[in-house]
Structures are given as structure tokens and as C-alpha cells.
Amino acid sequence: MATESGGSEFVDTFPDEAAIIKASFLIAFVSLGIGAFFGLIQALHRTNVLRVIDSADYYTLLTGHGVLLAIVFTIFFLCGVFHWAVARSLDRPAESALFSWAWVGLMTTGTVLATVAILGGLVPNLGMSADVLFTFYAPLQAHPIFYIGLAMFIVGTWLAGADWFLSYRAWRQDHPDERIPLQTFMVLTTMIMWYISTLGVAVSVVFFLIPWSLGLIESVNPLLTRTLFWYFGHPIVYFWLMPAYLLWYTVLPKLAGGRLFSDPLARVVFLLFLLLSTPVGIHHQYLDPGIAEGFKFIAMTNTMFLLLPSLLTAFTVVASVEHGARQRGGEGYLRWLGALPWRDPAFTGMALAGAMFAAGGFSGMINAGMNINYLIHNTLWVPGHFHLTVGTAVALTMMAGSYWLVPQVTGTKLYSRPIGLLQVIMWFVGMVFMSNAMHRAGLAGIPRRTAEPQYQNFEFLTPIGSIFELRVQIALGGTLLFLSVVLFLFNILLTSLGEESDRPVDSYLPEPLSGPEGSPRILDNLAMWTGIAAVLVVLAYTLPLAGIIQNGGGLFGGGLPVPATVSAGFDLVLTTVTSAFNTLWGVVA
Amino acid sequence: MEIHAYEKLWLALALVLIVGFIGTITYGAAGAGIDMIDDKGGTVDPATLDQHPKFGDPGIERNGENSYDVYVVARQFVFEPGTTEPLRVPAGSTVTFHVTAADVIHGFEVVGTNANTMAIPGQVAEFTVEFGEPGEYGMLCNEYCGSGHHVMEGKIVVMEQEAFDSWYEQQQAQGEAEN
Numbered sequence: 001m002a003t004e005s006g007g008s009e010f011v012d013t014f015p016d017e018a019a020i021i022k023a024s025f026l027i028a029f030v031s032l033g034i035g036a037f038f039g040l041i042q043a044l045h046r047t048n049v050l051r052v053i054d055s056a057d058y059y060t061l062l063t064g065h066g067v068l069l070a071i072v073f074t075i076f077f078l079c080g081v082f083h084w085a086v087a088r089s090l091d092r093p094a095e096s097a098l099f100s101w102a103w104v105g106l107m108t109t110g111t112v113l114a115t116v117a118i119l120g121g122l123v124p125n126l127g128m129s130a131d132v133l134f135t136f137y138a139p140l141q142a143h144p145i146f147y148i149g150l151a152m153f154i155v156g157t158w159l160a161g162a163d164w165f166l167s168y169r170a171w172r173q174d175h176p177d178e179r180i181p182l183q184t185f186m187v188l189t190t191m192i193m194w195y196i197s198t199l200g201v202a203v204s205v206v207f208f209l210i211p212w213s214l215g216l217i218e219s220v221n222p223l224l225t226r227t228l229f230w231y232f233g234h235p236i237v238y239f240w241l242m243p244a245y246l247l248w249y250t251v252l253p254k255l256a257g258g259r260l261f262s263d264p265l266a267r268v269v270f271l272l273f274l275l276l277s278t279p280v281g282i283h284h285q286y287l288d289p290g291i292a293e294g295f296k297f298i299a300m301t302n303t304m305f306l307l308l309p310s311l312l313t314a315f316t317v318v319a320s321v322e323h324g325a326r327q328r329g330g331e332g333y334l335r336w337l338g339a340l341p342w343r344d345p346a347f348t349g350m351a352l353a354g355a356m357f358a359a360g361g362f363s364g365m366i367n368a369g370m371n372i373n374y375l376i377h378n379t380l381w382v383p384g385h386f387h388l389t390v391g392t393a394v395a396l397t398m399m400a401g402s403y404w405l406v407p408q409v410t411g412t413k414l415y416s417r418p419i420g421l422l423q424v425i426m427w428f429v430g431m432v433f434m435s436n437a438m439h440r441a442g443l444a445g446i447p448r449r450t451a452e453p454q455y456q457n458f459e460f461l462t463p464i465g466s467i468f469e470l471r472v473q474i475a476l477g478g479t480l481l482f483l484s485v486v487l488f489l490f491n492i493l494l495t496s497l498g499e500e501s502d503r504p505v506d507s508y509l510p511e512p513l514s515g516p517e518g519s520p521r522i523l524d525n526l527a528m529w530t531g532i533a534a535v536l537v538v539l540a541y542t543l544p545l546a547g548i549i550q551n552g553g554g555l556f557g558g559g560l561p562v563p564a565t566v567s568a569g570f571d572l573v574l575t576t577v578t579s580a581f582n583t584l585w586g587v588v589a
Numbered sequence: 590m591e592i593h594a595y596e597k598l599w600l601a602l603a604l605v606l607i608v609g610f611i612g613t614i615t616y617g618a619a620g621a622g623i624d625m626i627d628d629k630g631g632t633v634d635p636a637t638l639d640q641h642p643k644f645g646d647p648g649i650e651r652n653g654e655n656s657y658d659v660y661v662v663a664r665q666f667v668f669e670p671g672t673t674e675p676l677r678v679p680a681g682s683t684v685t686f687h688v689t690a691a692d693v694i695h696g697f698e699v700v701g702t703n704a705n706t707m708a709i710p711g712q713v714a715e716f717t718v719e720f721g722e723p724g725e726y727g728m729l730c731n732e733y734c735g736s737g738h739h740v741m742e743g744k745i746v747v748m749e750q751e752a753f754d755s756w757y758e759q760q761q762a763q764g765e766a767e768n
Contacts, residue, residue, distance in 0.1 A: 056736035133733050139693045139710060140735065222694055222710050265596065286625065287707045289688075289714035293618075293627040300614060304607045311603040315596060370614050371623040374703035378696050378731035445700040447731035451739040458700055458727025458744070518591050551632055557711055 010088065010408040010507060016097040017087045018409040022496075023104050024080035025406065027111065028073045028398075029489060035068035036485040043434070043478025046451060047471035058451035059131045060121035066134030067118060070240070070390060071153070072111050077398045078243040079107070079160050082187045084405065085246060086164045089181035090171040100163055107156030113149030117142060133449065135229055136209070138220045144213040151205050154198050161191035179516040180524050182263055183250055189270040190242040192530050193235055196537060197278045200231030208556070221557030223290045223548050230281035231541065238277040240390045242270070244397040248317050248354060250509060251404065255347040256340055258324025260512035261316050264519030269316075271523065272309040275533050276302055279540030286373045290551070295544045296370055302540065303368045310361060317354060323513070345420030349400020352428040353393050356435075360388030363439060378449075381442020384435045392431050399488050400424055406495055407504035414505070415494035419487055426484040434477025437470040444470075626706050630687060630715030638662065638691050646764075651757070655681065661688045663695035663708040665735050671728055671743025678745065679753035680723045688714045696731035699745060707732060720747050 011018040038061040044050040045058055053061065083100070087093060094100050120128030120143065130142035164187050168180070180188070204225050211217045253260045260266065282299035285291055322336055330339030341347050363385040366372055376382065403420050407413055414420065444462040446453050453460075460467050522528070549555055592600075617623045638644050647660040647669050657678065662669045670676045678684050688697050690708040697714070698705045706714040730741035748756065 055739055059733060059736060059738070062733075131736065137694050137732075140733075223712055226694065226709070262593070262596070265592070285707075287705060287714075289626055289630050289707065289709060289712040290628050290632070293625045296625060296627070297618075301611055304610050307607055307610075308603055311606075312600065315599045319595075365610065369610065370625065371617045372614075374623075374705050377705050378698065445698065445729075447696070447698065447729055449733040449738070450731075453739065455727060455729060455742045457742050458725070461701065514591055547628065551628070
């Protein structure tokens with residue numbers, strides 16, 4: 001296995017895969033640069049520090065910021081990491097380089113179309129815009145190109161998943177009795193979760209939003225498309241997070257000087273995410289009329305249990321890092337922290353990202369609390385929360401991971417470790433300022449997604465500090481974050497232009513302390529786990545969706561009665577799903 | 590499968606924490622009686638909102654002693670009532686809000702309180718609020734609803750009972766005169 005060879009570099013062993021990964025990273029980093037620049041303009045605009053755009057254009061940039069960072073940057077980077085992880089851990093190239101290029105091409109085309117539609121909003125008289133934000137709630141409408149680009153992007157990710165499953169199938173034929181290598185296990189479970197969850201957004205976009213934006217159907221049912229969005233909108237959070245978890249589990253312990261504590265528990269964690277990521281989306285809709293309280297309660301319970309895999313991860317990752325520190329001579333209850341390689345930007349970035357994820361987890365527990373949520377729903381608290389999770393746990397881990405991964409696919413040494421170290425620390429400090437201020441501003445009732453929260457009728461009050469101080473912190477934090485991205489891009493660009501090196505980075509990954517041998521084989525039974533995940537989704541969503549369609553103006557809303565054929569068809573689907581569920585339940589039990 | 594002793598302890602503590610969270614929320618709902626927005630508000634046809642018996646002319650209605658219903662329509666970029674005219678309620682009253690949207694999805698937030706709901710075309714959000722002392726509250730739209738989203742705001746004025754009564758009677762008289 002590649003884990004034990006360590007001699008030859010990834011780019012030499014897998015040149016085709018390295019090219020795919022470089023292309024994915026390139027698009028991810030270009031999106032990161034543009035998205036971060038929009039973020040800077042927003043941070044300065046809404047705090048009234050500097051206004052270079054019209055408030056109406058704020059929402060165009062905000063849509064660009066959300067789509068380019070939360071969809072394009074994260075998912076293209078994920079594709080690069082997963083492509084690397086599958087080739088590395090199975091020790092075999094992809095089945096067809098042409099097929100790999102096909103998904104890169106499709107995702108890129110989708111990205112370009114959606115971005116053009118969004119930026120069209122900045123050009124008056126063009127007649128093209130997509131000022132609908134990352135959540136694109138109907139009846140706000142975007143140009144059809146936006147939805148079509150989005151659909152192409154999603155289909156591209158499906159093909160990428162197929163690429164990795166094909167690799168796995170080929171590997172399985174040669175290794176009928178081996179356990180699935182851990183990194184591939186992580187990739188496959190994440191992709192199964194993604195297939196289940198993207199069904200929601202695919203149905204929403206293909207059956208409702210595209211025909212509606214083309215004028216083929218007159219209206220949509222706003223609560224239905226919103227619910228279908230969140231059916232996908234929460235699992236995407238874990239789609240962002242899983243590549244970061246993959247790096248924390250399989251790379252961070254090595255960077256710390258040790259090895260992963262437990263392989264079986266890592267598998268359990270990824271399975272829990274597969275099972276619980278999707279049947280929780282309604283927790284984004286605690287304040288929505290038209291959804292009964294019981295369904296919200298079910299989503300809340302599932303959400304709270306989703307804390308479990310993250311709490312287990314906290315244990316395993318910290319234990320693995322501590323093991324690394326002790327291997328390096330660290331001692332004492334806490335003094336071992338000093339023995340960690342803090343000068344390595346890849347290690348320090350990931351460690352800081354993990355620490356911030358803990359803080360993000362706590363504010364997430366407030367969001368998840370069904371009735372406490374009323375205090376902070378749609379306030380600045382929420383972006384404060386997810387800039388800790390996707391904006392730091394994920395983004396900072398990806399940037400830090402790049403310092404170790406990019407040299408493996410370019411064959412060149414990292415341009416500057418000190419600049420890398422400065423960059424990750426700057427991100428951490430910038431986010432401390434911005435995120436804590438956003439959380440506190442949210443408690444004062446300041447809304448999110450608003451160009452200028454300076455109202456005529458009332459003033460916001462905060463118990464500690466002042467609103468002015470919060471604005472200064474947000475503007476300062478946003479500026480530091482942008483400068484950090486500039487340093488990152490500069491460092492990566494110069495790295496890729498550097499001279500080829502025989503050994504650009506120590507890419508050897510040691511085996512875990514407890515290997516997979518002692519764990520039950522049922523953990524690797526992907527078909528069974530997929531079945532259980534599907535059952536949980538059916539349980540959480542069938543009745544709410546039925547209620548929304550039957551009581552809320554039908555499939556297409558607009559107060560039109562549901563056509564008899566559609567209604568009968570829906571009943572048929574409901575009966576089929578129920579009987580399929582009963583059968584499945586029989587099999588599992 | 591080998592699980593380390595510390596790992597087992599951590600797992601147990603994590604489960605206790607999770608069950609504890611669910612317990613507090615359940616207590617909040619069942620014990621303290623914090624109500625959720627749900628489907629009890631029913632549905633309306635957003636296309637014919639103008640002809641609706643309540644949302645056609647939204648505002649406040651007395652339904653018992655110290656007890657009122659308030660109908661609010663959110664549309665780009667105003668609350669009716671709330672934006673051009675403040676939404677007036679009497680001090681010490683129990684008010685049930687019925688909120689819907691006429692065009693796109695909006696938010697309805699009474700600033701600094703947990704009175705907060707989504708306003709979705711076709712759906713009616715229903716929730717009950719107790720108003721205490723006289724005073725003023727700001728209200729704002731907290732769901733992006735278009736290029737003028739940031740100007741969508743309003744005011745709730747909590748009035749002394751007597752002042753409210755005379756205002757309310759005047760409103761009723763005006764309404765009857767118009768009909």
C-alpha cells in the first residue's frame with residue numbers, strides 16, 4: 001500500500017490524478033479569491049466604514065460570496081482531496097482519466113454559467129441577474145442560466161462520486177477480503193450522504209425552478225421549494241466538513257508527530273454522519289408556518305444526536321495529537337502542548353481550525369435548540385456561527401492542508417513556511433474579531449443578509465460594549481481575513497511556480513494505533529447503511545412534504561388546486577414509499 | 590471492537606449532554622409553554638389576498654377582554670400595518686399575530702425579543718405575544734426579500750389602555766363609514 005511505500009511522490013506515481021487535483025484546486029482557489037474580495041466589500045459596507053457599491057448591489061455580491069465560497073471553493077477542493085485520497089489509499093489510478101476530466105469540465109461549466117448569471121446583476125440593462133442569495137428561495141427568481149449552471153455543477157459532483165465508486169469496485173475485485181482502506185471509506189460514505197441529499201435540490205431545481213424561470217409553469221409552492229432546499233441545505237454542511245474531517249483524522253495526527261488513535265471509531269463517526277445528516281434539514285425551518293411542531297421536534301432530536309460524531313471526533317483528534325506530542329518528547333498534563341510543531345503552518349492551521357470548530361459547535365447548539373432559536377433566527381448570530389464552522393473549521397483546514405497537499409501534486413516545495421504561518425494565524429485572529437462581534441450583534445437583533453442595518457424607527461441595544469464597537473470589530477476582522485486570503489494565494493502561486501524537488505514534502509502517513517482488524521465487518525457494509533439512511537429520510541420527510549403539498553397550495557402553489565392526476569400520482573408515491581419502508585424495515589429488523 | 594476506557598467515558602458524557610439538551614427543550618415546550626410556529630395558522634391564497642376577509646384590510650381586532658388578533662401582511666418592502674402606520678396595541682394585553690406574505694418570503698422580527706417568524710406566501714404564521722408596559726418596539730424584515738430589503742422596517746406602539754381604546758373606536762367608526 002502507498003502508506004508504507006513513502007518513497008516515490010504522488011505526482012510521479014499518479015500523474016493523471018495529480019493533474020485533475022491541480023485543476024480542481026485551481027478553480028477552488030480562484031473562487032476563494034473572488035469570494036473573499038466580495039466578503040471584504042460587504043464587511044466594510046454593512047458596518048458603514050466604506051461604501052463603494054450601491055446598497056442594492058450588496059445582494060449581488062452577497063450571492064457571489066455565498067455561491068463562490070460555500071459551493072464552488074469548498075466542493076472543488078473536496079473533489080481534489082477525495083481524488084487524492086482514493087488514489088492514494090487504494091494505491092491505484094482512476095479507471096479513466098477522460099471520465100475524470102468530464103466531471104471537472106461539467107462542474108467548471110456549471111460554475112461559469114452560475115457566476116455569469118450572478119455578476120450580470122451588476123450590469124444594468126443586461127436583463128440577467130441572480131440576486132437570490134445562496135439559498136435561492138422562490139418566489140425570488142434568478143435567470144434560468146443560474147439554475148441550469150447549478151444543476152450542471154451538481155450532476156458533475158455525481159459523476160465525480162461515480163469515478164471514486166468505480167475505483168473502489170475495481171480495487172475490490174483484486175482485494176476481495178480486505179477492509180476498505182480508511183480514506184476511501186470516508187470518501188464513499190460522504191458521497192452516499194451527498195447522493196441522498198442532493199436529490200432534494202435536484203428535484204427543486206429541475207422540476208420546479210428551471211421550468212418556472214423559463215415561464216413553462218406559472219408559479220411554485222414557496223414552502224415546498226424552501227423545504228426541498230433545506231433537505232439538501234443541511235447535509236451540504238457535512239459535505240463541506242467531511243474533507244476537513246478526513247484531513248483531521250488521517251493527516252493531522254501525522255503532522256503532530258504521531259498517528260491516528262482509532263480507525264474503527266473514525267468509521268463509526270462517518271457512518272453516523274451518513275445516517276443523520278439529511279433527516280435534520282427542518283431545523284432550518286423552526287420558524288416556518290405550515291410545518292407541524294412534531295416534525296420540528298423530530299428534526300431537533302436528530303440534530304442533537306448529530307453532536308455525537310463531532311464530540312467523538314474532538315476526543316479522537318485531540319488524543320491523536322497528544323500521542324504525537326508525547327512521541328516528540330512532550331510530557332505532563334498540558335505541557336505536551338508545547339512539544340507540538342507550531343512552526344508548521346499545515347499543523348497550526350488545522351489545530352486552530354479545530355479549536356474554532358469547538359466554539360462554532362457551542363453556538364450551533366443554541367441554533368439547534370428549537371425554542372431558543374427564536375431569539376437568534378436570521379440575525380447576524382447565524383453568519384457568526386457558520387463563519388466558525390464552514391468559514392474556519394472547513395476553510396482554514398483546507399488552506400492549511402494545501403500547504404501539505406499542493407506540494408504533493410505539483411512536485412515543488414512550499415514557497416514560504418513563515419508566510420504560511422502568518423496567514424493561518426491572521427485568519428484565526430480576524431475570525432475571533434469578526435465572529436464574536438457577529439454573535440453579539442445577533443443577540444441585539446441585528447439581522448443577517450442586510451446591506452445597511454441602520455433603521456429609522458429604532459436603535460439596537462447591546463448589554464455589553466456598544467454597537468459601534470461591534471461594527472469596528474466586524475470591519476477589522478473582515479479586512480484581516482481578506483489579507484489572509486491574499487497571502488495564501490500568493491504563497492500557493494509561488495509554490496506552483498517553484499522548481500521541481502525530489503522530496504517536496506514528507507507525505508508518508510502511518511497506520512493507526514488501533515487498526516480496523518478488531519472492528520466488526522458490518523461497518524463496511526455500505527449497502528445496509530445506505531438503506532438505513534434512506535429509511536430515516538423517509539421517516540423525517542414523508543409526512544411534512546405531504547402536508548406542504550396537500551395543504552399549501554399544491555405542487556405548484558399559487559393557490560391553484562392540485563390537478564387530480566398529480567394528486568393521484570402523489571398518493572401512489574406515498575403508498576409505494578410506505579410499503580417500501582415496511583419491507584426495508586422487515587429486512588433490517 | 591476495542592474501545593479505550595477514556596473513550597467510553599467520553600461517549601457516555603456526550604450522550605448525557607445530548608439527552609440533557611433535548612430534555613431542556615422539551616421542558617421549554619411542555620413545562621414553560623414556549624409555543625412554536627406551526628401549521629395551525631392555516632393557508633391563504635396569496636393571489637387574492639386583497640379580497641381576504643382579514644388580510645384584505647389588515648390590522649388589530651378585539652376578540653375578548655384584553656385579548657386581540659393582529660393581521661399583518663408583509664410585502665416588498667413594507668409591513669401592513671407597521672411601516673406607514675405604526676402597529677398599535679394596548680399595554681397588558683394578549684395579542685395573537687397572524688402573519689403572511691403577499692409576494693416573496695419575508696421575515697417578521699420584533700427587535701430585541703423572541704417574537705420572530707417567517708412570512709411565506711400562502712402560509713399564515715400564528716403566534717401569541719403578551720405586551721406589558723407602554724413603549725415602542727422596532728420591527729424589521731430579517732429574510733432577504735429583494736433590492737430594498739434593508740429599508741423594510743416598522744414600529745409597534747404599546748399604548749395606555751385608555752388612549753388605545755379611543756384610537757380603536759375611532760378606527761372602527763372610520764371603517765364603518767367607509768363601508
